[in-house]
Amino acid sequence: MEPAGVQLEEAIGALTDVSVFLAYNANVDAIVRVDSDLEAFLEHPDEPGTDPPVTPLASRRDLAGAITHAMAAGRGDEAAMTDDLAATLEAALEADAQQMGGQAGIMTNLVSALGASPITYTYLLSERQFSQFDDPDAVQYPRVEDGQVRPVPLADAVDAERTKINWVFEFREGDELFGVQATGNTRFIAASRPPAFDLHAGQLDEAIDQIGDAVDGALLAGYHNLTPDHVEAGYGPTHRHARDVLRRLRSGGDLEVHVEYVTTHDEELRASIAEWILPEANVVGIDAHELAILFGDADLDVDLEGIGEVPTNASPFEPREILAHYRMLEALREDLGVDCIRLHAMEYHLAVMDSYLSPDAVGRGLSFAAVAAATKAARGEITAPEDLETGLAYEPSADGRDAIDRLADHLGADADDGTLTTPTVVARPNRVVDDPAGTVGIGDIVSASSFVLELAIAGGPTEDDGDGESDTVRGDEDEP
Known part of the structure; x- marks a missing residue:
């Protein structure tokens, strides 16, 4: 067994030949710590900590309630806000920090940092948004000229004055706002x-098959x-259009497509995504809270006897929850x-699968993702x-480990x-x-780290030492 650093280096090396198309959402996350200054800016909600967010959020009072x-649930959440509230926050609230936001933006930064080759499309690309890409020289943008896709440097695609800004209100256990801890x-x-x-992405929608032919x-x-x-x-007509574009993207052959699911408080929007978009994916990425909501929306008859309540990110951890997760995912x-x-x-x-990539590739992708997640959590x-x-x-x-053994x-x-x-x-x-x-x-x-390594492994030879795992993806001798 080689030293851990060498194995990690080999895993990274496997990604250098991987090309990935990413879309659609990139924005700037304005980070605000929950504290007394924020409380002074907001308006006191009627029943703090009690009611789920209204959709869309239209006032400082709505925002405080959300x-x-x-905070009371101890679970991350998200809700859309009106254009007027967005303008109010941008004009009157000062962020403690800003960073890349949006799934496609965050995943692009990771893919480029790991040495793979991203081609990224997003709707609004302003100078402020451009500044949030860690290595913009490593990212290409799909420009269409005379029906032909010509990837150009990301800097050449900056053409918007407006920036999409999401406001992220971070809190730690014990923090208090309007009496709610x-x-x-x-x-x-x-x-x-x-x-x-x-x-809708204009001319790119009709030429998207050219992207599919060029990426892994x-x-x-x-x-x-x-x-x-x-x-x-x-929502239906728009998502049907997006479905048709997705099908055109993969029309040239066996292109693997990962859709990162994001839940919303809008039930009709969730239903439309589940009907038109998710079935077109090879693999869907999801967290425990999103799984519980998607499972509930589907109203599936699954025996969870002996499991207890459906577990979410907010549930106290019990090893047996993995049995419920497995049955729900299946x-x-x-x-x-x-x-x-x-x-x-x-x-x-x-991961629960049928005819996806090899279990060996998926397992090594999950091990690699655990290292990447810990790095992101520790370093930011x-x-x-x-x-x-x-x-x-x-x-x-x-x-x-105990849960997986169970x-x-x-x-x-x-x-x-x-x-x-x-x-x-x-x-x-x-x-x-x-x-x-x-x-x-x-x-x-x-999701991004596991997927790109799966693609790398599926597209090239692996070294198996007989235990069903390639040493090139293992972090150390204890790494799964």
């Missing part, structure tokens, strides 16, 4: 919804960035007709491959210290950082 609800370390996001975010895979997100005000005919995968659903829970990562950013050494310093979760027993399969690899179920423990530098985007880091 933040306190997330936070029960966990997470955040509430007040998301702007500019009219430009309507899932696609990481897609942002299908939730619609509001009734900006989609006059309803039912949803079959209902949606996708090849794979990949769950990133706090203590473990779990990943800007270079060597940053991942930070993630290796955090041990795989003992609770995650799932293995349930399936009648063998697990090696929390490492489960079967033809249809793959699980790896996460590496948990107790005091994260930030919480936004960790799920996107998990």
Whole structure:
């Protein structure tokens, strides 16, 4: 077994030949710490911490109620806000920091940092947004001229005056706002919804098959960035258009497509995404809270007897929750007709699949994602491959190993210290950082890192030492 650093270097080296198309949402996240200054800026909600967010958020009072609800629940949440409230926040509230936001933007920064080759499309690309790309010279933008896609340097695509800004209100356990104490370390996001975010990309929509022919895979997100005000005919026609574009993207052959699911309080919007978009993916990325909501929306008949309540990110961790997650994922995968659903829970990562890439590739992708997630949580950013050494310093979760061992027993399969690899179920423990530098985007880091490494492994030879795992992806001798 080679030293851990050499193995990580080899894993990174496998990514250099991977090209990925990313769309649709990139924005600037304005970070605000929840404190007394924020309380003075907001208006006292009627019942702090009690009611879920109204949609869209239209006032400082609405915003205060939404933040306190997330604090009481101890679970990250997001809601759209009106253009008027977005303008008010931008004019009157000062951010403590700003960073890249939006799933496609966050995943682009990671893909470029790891040495892969991203081609990224987003609706609004202003100078302010451009400044949030860590390595813009490594990113190309798909420009269409005379029906032909010509990737150009990202700097050449800057053409918007407006910037999409999401406001991220971060809090830690014990923080207080209007008498409500936070029960966990997470955040509430007040998301702007500019009219430009309507899932129409002009000439690129008709020429998107040229992108599909040129890349190894696609990481897609942002299908939730619609509001009734900006989609006059309803969500269905817009998502049908997006579905047709997705089909055209992969029309040239076997292009792997990952859709990063984001839930919303708008039930009609969730239903439209589940009907028109998710079934077109090869793999869907999801967290425990999103899984619970998607599963509830599907109204599937699944036996969870003996499991207790459906677990979410806010539930106290119990190893048996993995059995519920497995049954829910299995039912949803079959209902949606996708090849794979990949769950990133706090203590473990779990993939349930049918005819997706090899279980070996998926397992190594999940192990790699655990290192990347720990790095993001500990450092707040990943800007270079060597940053991942930070993630290796955090041990795989003992609770995650216990949960995976329990799932293995349930399936009648063998697990090696929390490492489960079967033809249809793959699980790896996460590496948990107790005091994260930030919480936004960790799920996107998990999905992007696992997906690009899966593509790299599927596209080239692997070195197997007989245990079903390639040493090039293992962090150390204890790495699953």
